[in-house]
Amino acid sequence: AQTVTQSQPEMSVQEAETVTLSCTYDTSESNYYLFWYKQPPSRQMILVIRQEAYKQQNATENRFSVNFQKAAKSFSLKISDSQLGDTAMYFCAFPPLGNNDMRFGAGTRLTVKP
Amino acid sequence: DTGVSQDPRHKITKRGQNVTFRCDPISEHNRLYWYRQTLGQGPEFLTYFQNEAQLEKSRLLSDRFSAERPKGSFSTLEIQRTEQGDSAMYLCASSLETANYGYTFGSGTRLTVV
Numbered sequence: 001a002q003t004v005t006q007s008q009p010e011m012s013v014q015e016a017e018t019v020t021l022s023c024t025y026d027t028s029e030s031n032y033y034l035f036w037y038k039q040p041p042s043r044q045m046i047l048v049i050r051q052e053a054y055k056q057q058n059a060t061e062n063r064f065s066v067n068f069q070k071a072a073k074s075f076s077l078k079i080s081d082s083q084l085g086d087t088a089m090y091f092c093a094f095p096p097l098g099n100n101d102m103r104f105g106a107g108t109r110l111t112v113k114p
Numbered sequence: 115d116t117g118v119s120q121d122p123r124h125k126i127t128k129r130g131q132n133v134t135f136r137c138d139p140i141s142e143h144n145r146l147y148w149y150r151q152t153l154g155q156g157p158e159f160l161t162y163f164q165n166e167a168q169l170e171k172s173r174l175l176s177d178r179f180s181a182e183r184p185k186g187s188f189s190t191l192e193i194q195r196t197e198q199g200d201s202a203m204y205l206c207a208s209s210l211e212t213a214n215y216g217y218t219f220g221s222g223t224r225l226t227v228v
Binding site for chain 1: 147154155156157158159162169170205207212213214216217218219220221222
């Protein structure tokens, strides 16, 4: 089965601190892509970061970085220097076999506190 | 290009009525996807188009649901004989070629069936 699991329904962090959101997935493929999406309250979902499974180097986008552990099928998102605008639902996702569509986890609701 | 547009943003309908939603993808994107998202959950795949061809439909897409993408441009999603269980956010997304490139999402259409 091609599944995505986010085990943290809710998390909170103080402004300027660092937080890590967890994601595990299941796939039989060797080459694939992984994504983190952010959905702010009442706003559209946007792509945060993308990781190619065949690349060993972890992807980074400004304050956002991933810890990709292929053998463990783990793909966590680290947010450094958290800002109030980071408050949102965060979804881990990947396209299963055939790359036809994206499968999403249940999401983690992150609240950044002032 | 203003991104992915969805219309209407909100729709309230009585049970048993038909509703139709529209999605305008990014013009150079070949693929268009429809997802459904209920409160506190991740998006669930409904169907996708490669240009004008509907290539995959989820089991979630009952016979009351139909989607079209004439001429490979905008798409419509129609729900016939709406039920209260159809209440959800309906998300449209588009991508260049495959889902491996990541999606660009629209703002969604929130459907409430009363």
